[in-house]
Amino acid sequence: MNNTILIVDDEASILNMLEKAFIKHGYTVRSAESAEEALKILKHENIQVMFLDLKLPGISGVDLCRQIRKDKPIAIIYAITGYTSLFELAECREAGFDDYFTKPVELKILWKAARDAFEKLDRWKKG
Amino acid sequence: MTDSAFRIAPDGLKTSPKSAFVKVLIIEDNPGDARLMGEMLAEVKGTEFDLEWLDRLSTGLERLAGGGIDVALLDLSLPDSQGLDTFVKAHEQAPGVPIIVLTGLDDEELAVKAVRQGAQDYLVKGQVDNNLLVRAVRYAIERKRTEQERLEREKLQGILEIAGAVCHELNQPLQAIFGYYDLLMMDMSKDNPLCGDIKEIKVQVDRMAGITKKLMRITRYETRDYIEGRKIVDIDKASGIVK
Known part of the structure; x- marks a missing residue:
């Protein structure tokens, strides 16, 4: 099955690192440095698991999530954020994120999140 | 109010016999003025004022440093300090204490300068009555409180x-x-x-x-x-x- 993950972060070093991390665990990775770039990728590829940084230049991670949700009701979308207040968390839920991780987060937690996401999608497809 | 019931002295002794809620420090070298204000406050119903009187800035500053003062009435012309400097020193010593500046008729401009630098209000000596004094004291405390909160x-x-x-x-x-x-x-x-x-x-x-x-x-x-x-x-x- 499709095992592609989309990661969006405006910092190249983090994008690089996450790419390596998910490739190491056998995933195919698409990466984007902005929301606009991410939307372009999603137009052509069917990706159901994503990690979005909240603070992006231009369209924010929260707005990006809102837009993606319109077309992908069952996609698993995670937020990775540098700073969270309670207000932002509430906004994340409302925007349609499935979960959020506060930076710095250990890779094993992100790997588990990815594994859980694909298991969930798998279950839904069978059901 | 008679002398025996209300006496204040420049040694800073607390002499109001009642348990007090609002602690007022008067820094004023003229005993008559200090006493008049003390009596005006003592006559107020509803709020009890605990008064302390000192007649020098130096002892006043010491007392302010000791804490517990809710409001200070400060004469700008004291034997050991004159003019705006008197206010500036007191304000520096206790920036959290609301200060009402006391000034003579010819000094209003100076008083306004003090307000500009952080005094809550000013009163012109000889033009103060009970209501004005109490209102100024209460208002100074409340205004300072909201200012601090902000x-x-x-x-x-x-x-x-x-x-x-x-x-x-x-x-x-x-x-x-x-x-x-x-x-x-x-x-x-x-x-x-x-x-x-x-x-x-x-x-x-x-x-x-x-x-x-x-x-x-x-x-x-x-x-x-x-x-x-x-x-x-x-x-x-x-x-x-x-x-």
Whole structure:
């Protein structure tokens, strides 16, 4: 099955690192440095698991999530954020994120999140 | 009110016999003026004023440093200090205490200058009656309180903004270090002699991550003494980790 993950972060070093991390665990990775770039990728590829940084230049991670949700009701979308207040968390839920991780987060937690996401999608497809 | 029931003396002794709610410090070298104001306040119904009278700025400053004063009535012309300087020194000594400046008829301009620098109000001696004095005292206390609250709120707001910015800026590189550490350790055999050193780097980076986690929990304005009278934000207290 499709095992592609989309990661969006405006910092190249983090994008690089996450790419390596998910490739190491056998995933195919698409990466984007902005929301606009991410939307372009999603137009052509069917990706159901994503990690979005909240603070992006231009369209924010929260707005990006809102837009993606319109077309992908069952996609698993995670937020990775540098700073969270309670207000932002509430906004994340409302925007349609499935979960959020506060930076710095250990890779094993992100790997588990990815594994859980694909298991969930798998279950839904069978059901 | 008779002399026996109400007497104040320049030695600063508390002489009001009643238990008091509002502690008023009068710094005034003219006994007649001090006494008149004392009597006016003593006649007020509803609020009890606990008065202390001192006739020099030096002793007044000492008393202000001692704390517990709710409001100060300050004559600008004292034997050991004159003019705006009198107010500036008192205000510096106790920036949290509301000060009402007392001035003569010909000095109103000076009084206005004091207000501009942080005095809550001014009263012209000889033109004060009971109602005006009480209103000025109560108003000064309330205004100072709201001013202090606003200041605290603004300080907290500023701290939250800085904390947010610092967290974001630091969490980015921390995320990169965390991730690359994990990747590095995956490819490294357990018996590699460098493992210990690299793990130590992680221990230190974890400490830094701990600091940003605390910063994100800041909900109060708390400071602690740093060096040479400088105060810095007490992250442990402000984030509610230490009460």
